[in-house]
Amino acid sequence: MSTQVPAEREEPVGDTPAVRFVDERLGAAKVTRGALRYVFPDHWFFLLGELALYAFVMLIVTGVFLALFFSPSTATTTYHGGYQPLDGVEVSHAYASTMRLSFDVPMGLLIRQTHHWAALLFLAGIIVHVIRVMFTAAFRKPRELTHLLGVLLLGLGLVEGFAGYSLPDDLLSGMGLAIAYGVVLSIPLVGGQLGTLLWGGSFPTAGAFESRLFIAHVFLLPAAMAALIGAHLALVARHHHTQFRGPGRTERNVVGTPMWPGYALRSLAWMCATFAVLLLLGGLVQINPIWQWGPYEPWLGSNGAQPDWYLGWLIGALRLMPPIEPRFWGHTWAGNPFFGGVLLPTAVFGLLAAWPWVDRRLWTRDRLDHHLLSLLRDEPGRVGATAAFAAFVATIFLAGSADRLFVAAGVPYEAQVWVLRAAVFVVPAVVGGLAARAARRQGDVRR
Amino acid sequence: MNVLARALAAAVALRAARRGASGGPAPDGPPGPEHRTAGASPAATRLVAVLLVLTGCAGAAVGVLLALHASTQLLGLAAALAFVLLAVALAVASFRIVPQETAVEDRPPVTDPQTRAALTETVRAGGDGVSRRALLGGAAGVAGAGLATAAAAPLAALGPRPGGRLGESRWTTGVPLVDEHGAPIRADALEVGAFLTAFPHGADPRELGSPVVVVRLRPEDVSLPPGRRAWAPQGLLAYSKICTHAGCAVALFRYPLNEETSTSPALVCPCHYSTFDPARAAKVTFGPAGRPLPQLPLRIAPDGTLQAAGPLSGPVGPAWWGVGHS
Structure with a gap:
């Protein structure tokens, strides 16, 4: 391990048996060597996507365990188990099996909570990565296609996360699904049909x-997401990582640490650190205690009920939308939830997906390849627009936690809305303007 | 523990030494950023060995704790500890044991114009001698559309057509109001300012059309439209409890305790703050709801219990294309 290795090897050295075995059967020596010499730029920015990737690994591992115990049925049963206050209460199999996972299955609560924390970290990782x-x-x-696949992954991730916390059939699940049903119904023309099609009848009795x-949560969506992650990573590898400008760095090369051995070890360390944090959270920090929410009944509701944070901007949009419900010729052309629940996310994701082309028209203005990253001072207009976009979503997000602010500071939610x-x-305009000005100033200082 | 402390001390010392040694990375300008140094630090090697053994111990501890029915907290701590130790071992190995290398890799060119020209030619050559492309293309489109229809048609089996049944309820004239356990509700069960949830006797309480919220206001405060004057005996009013915005339960009843400072009575949905005025036929006074809550006309039976005096005034729950007017 500690011997000095010559930098250039001219003479073929003796084969390692393992390498020979694999190469004589797969003929993969060239590809494998290329992969091992793949160079990763040394900057923590490039760890954000990896963070999401490792959270996804944790989601799969813990999710498989949970799926072995969860019973996806709303048929009723009488709960008996480790949680005394609900003993003898009529609940659904979904709720009862989640309770069993939390109180009676060995390590079940740790794995369930770690799964939930991993979902939050997965989406946080993607969002910071996108920013x-x-x-x-x-x-x-x-x-551009790498970006598109990433945007698609974020979208599926939101749906997957929502599907996940909607499964246990607790009060929070049910309130979320009621809203989802309302949003589907609000879609012009086909909403009613689509709702009864998806739910197999009317919510919640069907x-x-x-x-x-x-099936969507444990098979369809994860399979689609795994495929997208594979394609995303394949495209990253095809073009190699981007890099910041620096000594010896050009549009035609990548400077950094090769995969083998330095980066592989570093990345595995990052993976283990991610797992450690998730297990620590799963073990020590309670998340979604469904026994406190109780089973869902359509006539129950509670204030202070919050979706997982990544849906905060959608509930915020539903709250901020004024009471507009256009009706003409005896039809409701769009239920109110359509605007915040369908139109806004479609517009936000559409803009995100179209961003590379918007950017090319407005700021990049060429058809060349760009492998060196742009710095904030390079293009103040882009910085301003991106900051304004982020501020827009963040402001709507604030409305998603209006009842927290009400409880914490006593600001009535009417005033907040x-x-x-x-x-x-106002906020996006101000934030965008300030960000663009700061970027321009920074550029002036440098010049 | 002693071993761990010594190992950590070694790591700190090692880091300090490294920092001193590599004070000048010697960027000699033009030659480029590549460099490679090999030579594992003996202290780091020992540290990694210790960390790997401890990782194994922490992993085994998870198994032992599980057998002892340890708490979720302990299990999480032990499992996290194993991964922390492994993460540190891998990081130390990466930075202090294996060769340190900064390499420059040429970026593979994305395209090669010649190959692309050859590809274009290959694709084009597939159509050599083919005439009437528009006909074939059109026919293939018909085939595709037909097959897509065939593939999509079974999806219709997923759910029934909504027809007029969305938003329907079981409330009709004479249906008694009952509580969650099926017991009838007496008119005198509610004081002014109180509220409760009621269901139609004999119906599935989980249907969206079932739950109604019953409130009692002072009769002089109630101001219903002309056709509904008789719907609120003794100031008792009932409205569908399912929000007309997105279908949450309108679970909050705000009733002023001090008339000087408080706002008027309101039914509030906790999800998106749709606010309805129970005194004025559940008119929307704040929030996103597009129409009032459907009202249930009430009457008091000779035995003092509450009954529906007719069906709900409109369809229940969120709006859809066919919700119509209420």
């Missing part, structure tokens, strides 16, 4: 939905 990509313009040619949601309705337009 990094947007500000450094890493999406430019030839990486029993078909729970198992459909389960009115202020935020205005802030949705």
Whole structure:
């Protein structure tokens, strides 16, 4: 291990048996050597995507365990188990099996909570990664498709997360699903049909939905996401990582640590650190205690009920939307939830997906390949627009936690809603302007 | 523990030494950033060995704790400890044991114009001698559309057509109001300012059309439209409990305790703050709801219990294309 290795090897050295075995059967020596010499740029920015990747690994591992015990049925049963206060209460199999996982299955609660924390970290990792990509313009040619796959992954991740916490059929699940049903119904023309199609009848009495949601959560969506992650990574590897400007770094090379052995060990360390944090959270920090929420009944509700944070901008949008429900010729052309629940996310994701092309028209203005990352001072306009976009979503997100602010500071939610309705337009303009100015100043100082 | 402390001390000393040694990375300008140094630090090697053994111990501890029915907290701590130790071992190995290398790799060119020209030619050559492309293309489109229809048709089996049944309820004239356990509700069970949830006797309480919220206001405060004057005997009012915005339960009843400072009575949905005025036929006074809560006309039976005096005034729950007017 500690012997000095010559930098250039001219003479073929003796084969290692393992290498020979593999190569004589797969003929993969060239590809494998290329992979081992793949160079990763040394910057923590490039760890954000990896963070999401390792959280996804944790989701798969813990999710498989949970799926072995969870029973996706809303048929009722009488709960008996480790949680005394609910003993003898009529609940659904979904709720009862989640309770069993939490109180009676060995290590079940640790794995369930770790799974939930991993979902939060997975989406946080993707979102911070996207913000990094947007500000450094890493999406430019030839990486537009990589960006598109990433945006798609984020979208599926949101749906997957929502599907996950909707499964246990606790009060929070049910309130979320009621809203989802309302949003589906609100879609012009086909909403009613689509709702009864997806739910197999009317919410919540049609029993078909729970198992459909389960199949989506444990098979359809994870399979699609795994495929997208594979394609995303294949494209990253095809073009190699982007890099910041620096000594010896050009558009035609990558400077950094090769995969073998330095980066592989570093990345595995990062993976283990991610796992450690998730297990620590799963073990020590309670998340989604469904026994406190109780089973869902359509006539129950509670204030202070919050979705997982990554849906905060959607509930915020539903709250901020004024009471508009256009009706003409005896039809409701769009239920109110359509605007915040369908139109807004479609617009946000559409803009995210189209961003590489928007950027090319407005700021990059060429059809060349760009492998060196843009710095904030390079393009103040892009910085301002990106900051404004982020501020827009963040302001709507604030409305998602209005009842927290009400409880914490006593600001009535009516006042909050009115202020935020205005802030949705004002804050992005101000933040965008300030960000662009700061970027321009930074550029002036450098020059 | 002693071993761990010594190992950590060694790591700190090692780091300090490294920092001193590599004070000048010697960037000689033009030659480029590549460099490679090999030579594992003996202290780091020992540290990694210790950390790996401890990782094994922490992993085994998880098994032991599980057998002892240890708490979730202990299990999480032990499992996290194993991964922390492994993470540190891998990081130390990466930075202090294996060769340190900064390499420069040429980026593979994305395209090669010649190959692309050859590809274009290959694709084009596949159509040599083919005439009437528009006909074939059109026919293939028909085939595709037909097959897509065939593939999509079974999806219709997933759910029934909504028809007029979305938003329907079991409330009709004479249906008694019962509580969660099926017991009838007496008119005198509610004081002014109180509220409760009621269901139609004999119906599935989980249907969205079932739950109604019953409130009692002072009769002089109630101001219903002309056609509904008789719907609120003794100031008792009932409205569908399912929000007309997104279908949550309208679970909050705000009733002023001090008339000087408080706002008027309101039914509030905790999800998106749709606020309805129970005194004025559940008119929307704040929030996103697009229409009032459907009202249930009430009457008091001779035995003092509450009954529906008719069906709900409109369809229940969130709006859809066919919700119509209420």
